[in-house]
Amino acid sequence: xxxxxxxxxxxxxxxxxxxxxxxxxxxxxxxxxxxxxxxxxxxxxxxxxxxxxxxxxxxxxxxxxxxxxxxxxxxxxxxxxxxxxxxxxxxxxxxxxxxxxxxxxxxxxxxxxxxxxxxxxxxxxxxxxxxxxxxxxxxxxxxxxxxxxxxxxxxxxxxxxxxxxxxxxxxxxxxxxxxxxxxxxxxxxxxxxxxxxxxxxxxxxxxxxxxxxxxxxxx
Amino acid sequence: xxxxxxxxxxxxxxxxxxxxxxxxxxxxxxxxxxxxxxxxxxxxxxxxxxxxxxxxxxxxxxxxxxxxxxxxxxxxxxxxxxxxxxxxxxxxxxxxxxxxxxxxxxxxxxxxxxxxxxxxxxxxxxxxxxxxxxxxxxxxxxxxxxxxxxxxxxxxxxxxxxxxxxxxxxxxxxxxxxxxxxxxxxxxxxxxxxxxxxxxxxxxxxxxxxxxxxxxxxxxxxxxxxxxxxxxxxxxxxxxxxxxxx
Numbered sequence: 112x113x114x115x116x117x118x119x120x121x122x123x124x125x126x127x128x129x130x131x132x133x134x135x136x137x138x139x140x141x142x143x144x145x146x147x148x149x150x151x152x153x154x155x156x157x158x159x160x161x162x163x164x165x166x167x168x169x170x171x172x173x174x175x176x177x178x179x180x181x182x183x184x185x186x187x188x189x190x191x192x193x194x195x196x197x198x199x200x201x202x203x204x205x206x207x208x209x210x211x212x213x214x215x216x217x218x219x220x221x222x223x224x225x226x227x228x229x230x231x232x233x234x235x236x237x238x239x240x241x242x243x244x245x246x247x248x249x250x251x252x253x254x255x256x257x258x259x260x261x262x263x264x265x266x267x268x269x270x271x272x273x274x275x276x277x278x279x280x281x282x283x284x285x286x287x288x289x290x291x292x293x294x295x296x297x298x299x300x301x302x303x304x305x306x307x308x309x310x311x312x313x314x315x316x317x318x319x320x321x322x323x324x325x326x327x328x329x330x
Numbered sequence: 331x332x333x334x335x336x337x338x339x340x341x342x343x344x345x346x347x348x349x350x351x352x353x354x355x356x357x358x359x360x361x362x363x364x365x366x367x368x369x370x371x372x373x374x375x376x377x378x379x380x381x382x383x384x385x386x387x388x389x390x391x392x393x394x395x396x397x398x399x400x401x402x403x404x405x406x407x408x409x410x411x412x413x414x415x416x417x418x419x420x421x422x423x424x425x426x427x428x429x430x431x432x433x434x435x436x437x438x439x440x441x442x443x444x445x446x447x448x449x450x451x452x453x454x455x456x457x458x459x460x461x462x463x464x465x466x467x468x469x470x471x472x473x474x475x476x477x478x479x480x481x482x483x484x485x486x487x488x489x490x491x492x493x494x495x496x497x498x499x500x501x502x503x504x505x506x507x508x509x510x511x512x513x514x515x516x517x518x519x520x521x522x523x524x525x526x527x528x529x530x531x532x533x534x535x536x537x538x539x540x541x542x543x544x545x546x547x548x549x550x551x552x553x554x555x556x557x558x559x560x561x562x563x564x565x566x567x568x569x570x571x572x573x574x575x576x
Contacts, residue, residue: 233413
């Protein structure tokens with residue numbers, strides 16, 4: 112490997128990493144919002160909306176992100192909806208992630224024994240108050256491992272952004288290889304930069320999980 | 331004394347399984363009624379009906395003249411009048427003891443925080459748990475948790491307190507501390523409806539005994555001492571005999 116080439120490429124990869132992170136975190140934030148709202152709808156068994164959430168989950172979990180992105184980026188403009196590549200990335204990642212987040216939150220909500228709800232009701236708390244103060248906080252802390260797995264999964268999925276010409280890590284690597292054919296250096300940097308992005312998430316995640324385990328609710 | 335709780339012709343079934351049939355019961359203000367009966371006789375379901383956790387197939391329950399109906403908006407108002415303590419405590423594990431106690435007074439009754447904390451502190455002191463106010467439920471023993479649960483119900487100033495086998499999950503040496511707390515409550519004039527298997531306690535605390543078997547009230551009496559000496563129905567006699575080893 113050529114050290115000089117590596118060093119000279121680093122700024123390009125750094126910019127790509129920042130872009131990946133920017134879109135990634137916006138998309139993930141978006142997916143959290145969808146996840147919470149969707150899980151609340153399923154939890155309260157809201158008529159009609161509950162069915163829509165179900166269809167949404169199946170639709171986005173059972174199609175590849177690549178197809179979803181193509182749909183948003185190329186098909187929507189045909190019907191008059193114009194969208195920038197970046198917004199498309201955020202939207203695609205958010206919608207895909209949302210489907211996974213709903214399922215993760217939902218399993219957390221379901222794991223709280225029904226008698227906790229009854230105990231809250233018996234104090235005169237309303238359904239909404241019970242959800243907000245009693246069930247959700249417990250469910251979220253139980254969901255943390257699953258949520259972190261989703262975050263890592265989504266950050267890795269950003270690699271398909273290159274197909275809609277977003278200059279993310281994957282795009283940068285492919286571009287450089289195409290221009291200068293320094294394949295080994297480019298791929299090496301690609302792996303290193305993905306690790307730079309994801310290892311901290313994994314490590315922080317493991318720390319949070321351990322704290323939660325030691326804090327361990329329940330009796 | 332005025333009627334606080336009135337149950338008429340209560341009928342409850344789960345599918346085809348009839349759990350409670352034609353239950354009639356009136357509880358006056360300040361009265362302590364103890365419900366006993368074999369496991370699965372419907373006593374716990376009865377308590378759950380009383381604060382709207384179960385839907386009725388027939389019959390009417392009123393508290394202070396207001397009907398208890400599950401799935402109605404008014405039920406949250408009514409439940410504030412009816413405190414309930416569960417066998418498994420059901421404290422909220424993610425909140426400190428103090429937060430467990432003041433949550434509903436603050437959020438439901440919109441009480442002043444200082445005032446709620448002051449009263450919570452007094453009550454915790456009364457049950458000997460003031461030093462545990464910042465602990466989390468998992469750091470407490472079963473008996474302590476149950477006393478916190480009782481304080482939590484009390485802080486809502488309910489008109490009537492329901493106790494659903496509150497000592498059944500406790501180690502024997504912890505049963506006593508919880509029963510002491512309940513006895514003190516009874517003596518202070520609280521209206522209580524207690525489901526229990528602690529016969530000695532029932533005898534000490536009850537103004538009236540209600541014996542339920544197979545979903546119906548078999549025997550009901552205010553002659554508590556006589557009931558335990560010589561119940562008038564054979565079913566009650568048979569049930570009480572299971573507590574002795576002669």
